[in-house]
Amino acid sequence: MWYKEFSAIFKHHLKKKLSMEIINYVLFFSLLTEITDTIEITPIFTFQP
Numbered sequence: 001m002w003y004k005e006f007s008a009i010f011k012h013h014l015k016k017k018l019s020m021e022i023i024n025y026v027l028f029f030s031l032l033t034e035i036t037d038t039i040e041i042t043p044i045f046t047f048q049p
Helices: 002-039
Strands: none
Touching: none
């Protein structure tokens, strides 16, 4: 059945995409913590109005 093939391909691509996004998030957050540790600022996300 074409549906089974399609779902298998879709799952494979989804898994690959998801793992890449997770890796990107991990790299981003480690970079962010490195930057904040170097500069030693209080949380970047608290902006003063």
